[in-house]
Amino acid sequence: MHEAPATPGTERRAGRLSDRLTLSAKRVLWAWLFLAVPVVFYGAIRFWPTAEAFWISFTDWNLLRPAQFVGLDNYRRLLADPLFWKVFANTFLYLILGTPVSLVLSFAIAYHLDRVRFLHGFLRALYFLPFLTTAVAMAWVWRYFFQPVPIGPINNLLASLGLPAQPFLRSTLQALPTILVPAVWAGMGFQIIIFLAGLRAIPTSYYEAARIDGLSERAILWRITLPLLKPTLVFLVVFASIGFLRIFDYVYNMNTNDPGGPLDSTKPLVIMIYQTAFKSYDVGYASAQTVVLFLILLAISLLQLRLMRQPT
Amino acid sequence: MTALSKARPGRVVAWTLLFLGGIVMVTPILFMFSTSLKDSSQVFDLRLVPAEPTLDNYRTILEDGRFLRWFLNSLFIAVLATVSNVFFDGLVGYTLAKFRFPGRRLVFLAILSTLMIPTEMLVIPWYLMASRFGWLDSYWGIVFPGLMTAFGTFLMRQFFETVPDDFLEAARIDGLNEFTIWWKVAMPLVTPALSALAIFTFLGNWTAFIWPLIVSTRAEMFTLPVGLSSFSVEQSVAWEMIMTGAAIATLPTLLVFLVLQRFIVRGVMLAGLKG
Amino acid sequence: MRMSKRIAGNSFTKKLLAGAAFGIGLTLAGQAGAVEIEYWQYIFDTRVKAMDQLIGKFQAANPDIKVKQTTFPYADYQTKVSAAVAAGNGPDVVQLFYGWLDGFVAAKLIQPLPKDVFPGAAIEADFFPIVSAMKRGEDYYGLPTAVRSLALFYNKKLLADAGLDPNTPPKTLDDLVTMAEKTVKRDGAGNITSEGFALDMAGQDHQWWREVLVRQFGGAPYAEGDRKVTYGDAAGAKALAFYTDLQLKQKVGQLGFMDEAQAAFKAGKATFTIDGTFRLGAFSAIKGFEWGVAELPANAQGVRSNYASYFANAITAKAEGEKKAAAAKFLAYLSSPEAMEVWLKVVGELPARRAVALTDANLANPIHGPFLAGLTNAHTTMFVDEAAQRQITMDMVNRVLLQGQSPADAVAAAATAEQALIDRVTKK
Incomplete structure (x- = not known):
């Protein structure tokens, strides 16, 4: 001063x-x-x-022994670890299956819900409710749903329709999509509400002008609604992607007796991190895994910034 | 009804589909409640309305005592985190929006950049920190990482920027100190944003799993999700008990929603658009 | 903690009021006398109840020692113990699975038992030989109250329903398969609605496969003190094929049916399951449930084997001075004949002292008898990382059941993976 x-x-x-x-x-x-x-x-x-x-991540610390600097050893070990690549692939499967499926469903619902006046609030509430549930609680509910005959409701339904029972969580192929079902289900309420808000924000004059020009509803959707929804879309794509990349609660709770699913078929990166750090105490190795997760999320966030800055 | 009768057939089909879809969405929740009202002999009977509904499962679980404790733990932690976030995120958001001072941009960017750091990366250092300072198995240990969030700060800053400076200047001329101006004048002007922040923070902390799972070792310190997870493993096949536990964890947020529906939906829209 | 402090506080006040004349010396002695130690085990209803009883009796006999019991879910138990002891705020006496010992010793979580209270020669004379798994060098690191072995549980009603004699359980593996085939129930679509044999690799089946089936099919699971994996041969493949055929060929069971084998058995939806002594309490608690226990089936040549294991109690590294003395006293009580009888009655686990276990009454007991018989030909796997080794066996079975790999390939891959794991852990 x-x-x-x-x-x-x-x-x-x-x-x-x-x-x-x-x-x-x-x-x-x-x-x-x-x-x-x-x-x-x-x-x-x-x-x-x-x-x-x-x-x-540059040390060999395991909580019970003092840490020693080991340079890039953990990263080298990671690249050579088949489990890591399996988990890496799983994590991206969650992302590339979960994000489009949930966004397409949410948009379709929001698009129609936006035009409905009759009992609008009630319908909206039905779709929004799952968002307010606790993931751990619903993971167990869905785990119950996907049980084999004679307990699982879904398999009982299939059986009563004369369809073959499905192994769901007990199959290396079906287990991951099965875990995605509750994850998508719980996230849709939020996405629908955000889409609704985005749709409301589009001035009605745009639609009126388009109708005067004689555009079909389909053309209005593709040429006016979707381009104007771009900021909402980018936000939801990034939000959903990050959510699926970090999936943990559902995987952890739906497969407790064989964590990560049969033959690691459902194991995402965050479960691997948790097990490496808090079951094996291999903290150095686990930290290297978290750095990888960080870099993936960083890349996605930067992509978002770029997309947002581009003129519509 | 008039809206429906005037509607074109396409709209009726759309409405019916939306309605059916909505029913599918709530079925798992209904099933959870319905199974929680069945005794173990009726679990395999998959009727949605139990033949002989009973509250015995709830009685058993509440007599066990642990659920009550977990419920109160979760409630306490979620309330504490919410109060702290409303206070600090509000304060920081306000300062960044309404003060001009050296370092402002730096602080803003620094806080914003923490949005890119995933919690999963921090849990290991947090765990080490908690064990070094003896915070394992304590409320403080569970709550400390979430006392402030970049998301909340950013949200509040966006809203405070829409508050006209005149209001604040008028208060300054009246001789109020800066803290009182923020608390008494500025904060009431952004109540919708504050309630959105409160809803998100409460819900986030109420359902949080991975960090409480790591930091709490004793059953007395579990939050509801952690307790429910370990309880369910312990019960293994007693699905009616697991569903009852799940129902207890879900009921409070659902009840609050039914009461404050409009408010909550508006809050989510606000936060989603600005955040 | 708070509770016992309050109790200690009350007695402190009483002493002050009653004996003010004795002065400070006495009150100091009174305070110093109330040593509090903490005991940890995992949550398992009957074990917690039994321990409550034992603590009550121990405290009555040793009014100067207070024991506080803390319990955790099994899934997190080992993690929590390591974390707490490493942070210096864990238990004084801790229960651990014998297979975790190397990890606990390497991490300096526990200390050797004091030789004056627990002389090695007496332990070797009185306990079942499997207790030697707690010995490293000249030191014993822990002692069990009870030991467990495996047996075949059978549902009498399901046997009777299928027209079989509910009191004649299978004696051989072939009998087991035939009887399972007769009792399995399926719906119109072929889905199993009640299992003949409940498969559960995450439960006890991995032990059954490793120490029993492999031997019965002519192999040996390990060599060189269980540091060399030897099951990756034709005998191992045959043993695996026998197990996976139960689901694939005879279709008498299905991995994951009702989530866990014990759950299916408990719900009356499985005729046979292999499980341990510790399950007795849970099954007995169900009213009107008619079940029996038989020794594990022999192979066609009459070869029998079994897997025995136990949870031992140990003194943690943090217990020192008077706490260590109190902990040793408590541990001695937990390993006493009296404690073993309580444990047998409440939990159903077999006494770890030969003299207490092998009484005529126990041997004739329809439930304890088969388990005790199993104990005589039991093996104990010296795990380096029990969870990881179990996972390898589970993955092996999954490769056959879910991915259609041949048992020979699956068993070879598992042997390689397990050998790599053992080498990595023992080299450290």
């Missing part, structure tokens, strides 16, 4: 100046006072641990 000038003749002017300085300095002070606790928090609980995670 500036020191007050000592010359008596300028005292009055300087006084006003320092008053003014104090006023803005005061506000700077207030600002930093408001930010003091949060800045410490973000430093200690977000940035420091991030740095620590990177650091640990």
Whole structure:
């Protein structure tokens, strides 16, 4: 801060100046006072641990032994670990199956729901309810649904229709899509509401103009609605993608007796991280896995920023 | 009814499909409640309405005592996190929106950048931190990582930017100090955003699983999802008990929703569009 | 913790009130006398109840020691113990599976038993030989209250329904298969609605396969103190084929049916299941459920084998001074004949001391008899990482059942994987 000038003749002017300085300095002070606790928090609980995670990924720490710097050993081990590649593929399967399926369904529902007036609030509530459930609770409910005969409702339904029973969670092929069902189901409520908000935000004058021009409903959907929904779409694609890449609760709870599904067929990266860190205590190796997850998510977020900046 | 009778056949079909789809969406929830009202001999009977509904499962679970404890743990943690987020995210969002000071952009970008750090990357360092400071098995240990969030801060900043400076200047002329201006003048102007933030934070903490699973070792300190998960493993085949536990975990958020439906939907829309 | 502190506090006040004349010396002694130790085990209803009883009796006999019991779900148990002991706030006496011992010792979670209280020669004379799995060098690191073996559980009603004698369980593997085929029930579409034999590799079947079936088909699971995997041969493949054929060929069971074998058996939807002594309590608790226990079936040549295991109690590295003395005293009580009888009655697990287990009454007991008989020809796998080795066996079975791999290939792949795991762990 500036020191007050000592010359008596300028005292009055300087006084006003320092008053003014104090006023803005005061506000700077207030600002930093408001930010003091949060800045410490973000430093200690977000940035420091991030740095620590990177650091640990270069060590062979296993919680019970002191850490030793091993350079890129953990990353080398990761690249050579067939389980990692299996898990990597699974994680992307969750993403490339889950995101489009849930968004197409949500959009179709929101698009029609937006035009419905009769019992609109009630219908919306039906679709939104799953979003408010606890993933752990619903994972067990769905696990029950997918049980074989004689307990599983779905297989009993299939049997009563004369269709062959399905192994679902007990199949290396079906288990992953089976786990996606509740994940998609629970996320749709949120997506539908966001789509509805996006649809509402499109001025009706656009539609009126299009109708006057004689465009068909289909053409309006493709040429007006969807382009104008781009920000909403980008947001939901990124939001859903990140959610599927981080899937954990459903996988963990739907397959507790064989974690990660038969022959690791449902194991996503986050389950591998959890098991490596908290079951095997191989903390260094687990940290390397988290760094990989971080890089994937970073790439997706940067992609979002690029898409958002592009002119519509 | 008039809307329906005036509608074209296409609309009727669309409405019917939407209605059926909606029923499919809530079926798992209905099934969960229905199974929780059956005794073990009726579980295999897949009727949606139990032949002889009974509250015995709820009685057994509540007498066990653990669920009550987990319920209260979850409630306490979710409320604590919500209060903290409303306070700090509101304060930081306001400061970043309404103050001009050196370092403002840096702080904003720093906080925003934490959105890109996945929780899963931080759980290992958090766990080490918690064990070093003796925070394992404590409320503080479960709640500390979520006391403030970049999402909430960003959301609040967006909303505070829409608050006209005149309001705040008027309060300054009245001689209020900056803290009072924020708390008494600015905060009430963004109540919709605050309630959206509160809903999200509460729901997020109520359903949170991976971190509470890692940080709590004793059953007394489990949150509802962690308790439910371990309870369900322990019960193995007693599906009626598992469904009862699941129902207990789900019921509170559903009830709150039924009461505050419009409010919550609006909050989600607000947060989704601005966040 | 808070509870017992309050109790200690109350007695402290009482002493102050009653004996103020004795002065500070006595109250200090009173405080110092109330040693509190913590005991950890995993949640299993009957085990927790039995331990509550034992703690009650122990505290009555040792008023100067308080024992606090803490329990966790089995799935997280090992993790929680390691985490807490590493952080310095865990138990003083801890229950551990014998197969975890190397991990616990390497991580310095537990300390050797004091030789003055637990002389090695006495342990070897009194306990079943499988207790030697707790010995490293000259030191014993823990002692069990009870040991467990496997047996064949059978549902009498399902046998009777199929026209079989509910009191004649199968004696050989061939009998088992025939009787399972007669009792399995299927719906019109061929889906199993009640199993003949409940398969559950994540349960006890992996032990049955490893230590029993492999031997019965002419092989040996391991050599060199279980550090060399030897089941990856024709005998191993035959043993695996026998197991997977139950689902693929005879179709008498299905992995994942009702989630777990014990669940299917408990619900009366499986004729046979292989399980351990620890399940007795859970099955007895069901009213009107008629079941029996038989020794594991022999092969055609009459070769029998069994798998025995146990949870031992050990003193953690953190217990020192008077806590260590109290912990040793408690552990001695948990390994006493009295404790073993309580454990047998409440949990159903067999006493770890020969003299307590092999009484005429126990041998004649229709339930304990078959388990005790199994104990005499039992093997104990010296796991390096029980969970990982179990996973390898589960994956092996899944490859045959779900991916159609041949048993020979699956068993060879499993042997390679398990050998790699053992080498990696033992090299460290």
